Amino acid sequence: MIPAHVPADRVVDFDIFNPPGVEQDYFAAWKTLLDGPGLVWSTANGGHWIAARGDVVRELWGDAERLSSQCLAVTPGLGKVMQFIPLQQDGAEHKAFRTPVMKGLASRFVVALEPKVQAVARKLMESLRPRGSCDFVSDFAEILPLNIFLTLIDVPLEDRPRLRQLGVQLTRPDGSMTVEQLKQAADDYLWPFIEKRMAQPGDDLFSRILSEPVGGRPWTVDEARRMCRNLLFGGLDTVAAMIGMVALHLARHPEDQRLLRERPDLIPAAADELMRRYPTVAVSRNAVADVDADGVTIRKGDLVYLPSVLHNLDPASFEAPEEVRFDRGLAPIRHTTMGVGAHRCVGAGLARMEVIVFLREWLGGMPEFALAPDKAVTMKGGNVGACTALPLVWRA
Numbered sequence: 001m002i003p004a005h006v007p008a009d010r011v012v013d014f015d016i017f018n019p020p021g022v023e024q025d026y027f028a029a030w031k032t033l034l035d036g037p038g039l040v041w042s043t044a045n046g047g048h049w050i051a052a053r054g055d056v057v058r059e060l061w062g063d064a065e066r067l068s069s070q071c072l073a074v075t076p077g078l079g080k081v082m083q084f085i086p087l088q089q090d091g092a093e094h095k096a097f098r099t100p101v102m103k104g105l106a107s108r109f110v111v112a113l114e115p116k117v118q119a120v121a122r123k124l125m126e127s128l129r130p131r132g133s134c135d136f137v138s139d140f141a142e143i144l145p146l147n148i149f150l151t152l153i154d155v156p157l158e159d160r161p162r163l164r165q166l167g168v169q170l171t172r173p174d175g176s177m178t179v180e181q182l183k184q185a186a187d188d189y190l191w192p193f194i195e196k197r198m199a200q201p202g203d204d205l206f207s208r209i210l211s212e213p214v215g216g217r218p219w220t221v222d223e224a225r226r227m228c229r230n231l232l233f234g235g236l237d238t239v240a241a242m243i244g245m246v247a248l249h250l251a252r253h254p255e256d257q258r259l260l261r262e263r264p265d266l267i268p269a270a271a272d273e274l275m276r277r278y279p280t281v282a283v284s285r286n287a288v289a290d291v292d293a294d295g296v297t298i299r300k301g302d303l304v305y306l307p308s309v310l311h312n313l314d315p316a317s318f319e320a321p322e323e324v325r326f327d328r329g330l331a332p333i334r335h336t337t338m339g340v341g342a343h344r345c346v347g348a349g350l351a352r353m354e355v356i357v358f359l360r361e362w363l364g365g366m367p368e369f370a371l372a373p374d375k376a377v378t379m380k381g382g383n384v385g386a387c388t389a390l391p392l393v394w395r396a
Contacts (some may be wrong), residue, residue, distance in 0.1 A: 006041045010039065012033070012042065012050075015042070016050070016282070016305060017382050022381040025379065031313060033052040034310060036052060037294060041293075045074045048302070048303035054316055055316065065289075069089065073284045082183055085097050096214055096215045097223070099212070103208035103212050105350060107209070114357060116146055122276075122361060125365050129365070132394060135390060136390040146160050153231070153235075154205075166189075167233060172381070183229070189232075190232060191225070194210075197249070198224060205231070206228055209242075210227075241281075243354070244390055247276075248387055249277070250369070253324070254368060260363050269326050271359060272352070275338075277322070278382055279317055279337040281339075283305075284383075285306060286301070309385075370392070375391035
């Protein structure tokens with residue numbers, strides 16, 4: 001049922017988890033919304049608004065006063081069950097819990113982790129190079145960032161496949177688990193590690209964060225569970241999706257491969273531009289007050305979906321947004337891939353470092369590569385869109 005305050009000309013049949021044509025091209029599927037109004041109402045997933053123009057996405061993403069992060073996602077019941085810290089908090093409460101998390105992910109720790117990222121990348125490449133081909137998603141993109149994150153929180157690397165599946169159920173649910181089962185599976189896995197970190201802190205990320213007081217007091221067990229649950233899910237999908245999209249671009253554009261091989265000094269700027277060009281993360285907000293935007297009113301209680309793709313690829317936000325221009329990354333780029341404002345991704349620095357290291361290592365150690373001519377690239381939608389298959393070939 002469409003609410004009375006939603007104008008008929010704003011209603012669209014658009015499922016964020018399965019936009020038309022998403023398996024062939026995630027970005028083209030989303031860009032169909034750029035041809036209409038800046039704020040539309042989707043009839044899928046219980047009904048919700050979608051910010052469908054760059055300026056509207058950016059404006060609403062930054063409105064932390066009237067648009068709360070507590071709902072987490074349009075998936076029914078997910079936010080109420082997960083109760084992530086600090087992702088689902090607002091205002092002063094959010095700031096109090098975000099501060100220890102940011103200290104745990106301080107730049108000195110990210111810099112110290114870089115040799116580990118290089119080592120993991122090189123080991124994976126050594127096994128792939130002689131083969132002459134790979135499915136980049138399963139053979140590299142889903143391994144490198146997940147192994148780094150599991151190292152960061154000091155849990156066994158052999159648990160990666162199991163945890164990867166939990167991450168997929170959060171961002172692209174297939175109905176095989178209820179949200180309660182998903183939360184319980186994560187909590188059951190994490191609890192032995194949390195209990196140990198709280199009793200005997202080590203050098204891992206969880207220990208660093210839990211050692212920092214929250215407003216001058218220790219973390220409670222419930223708060224520790226909610227924070228670790230948040231970081232676990234946050235580290236399982238987003239960087240893997242980004243690295244997959246970066247590799248897809250380079251496979252389609254051998255001239256960019258050659259340029260970065262010849263000019264590795266351009267890689268940091270290239271990473272920033274590629275992260276702008278291939279955004280796949282979206283967030284949900286619930287209105288805690290009426291919000292007027294794009295000529296309509298978002299009523300208190302409405303859900304609003306904010307896709308970074310519709311800011312970064314809007315021609316009104318960026319000149320020729322679908323073109324990758326590495327010189328664009330030589331100056332700060334106000335893209336939305338990592339979010340906006342108070343809730344900007346706490347792991348943004350880590351993600352950027354991993355993309356830069358991937359580019360340096362892969363382009364420095366692998367032959368020129370291309371898409372396999374006899375196999376298809378496939379993609380999926382969801383709160384984090386991604387390549388699900390990326391077949392690459394090169395001369396072994």
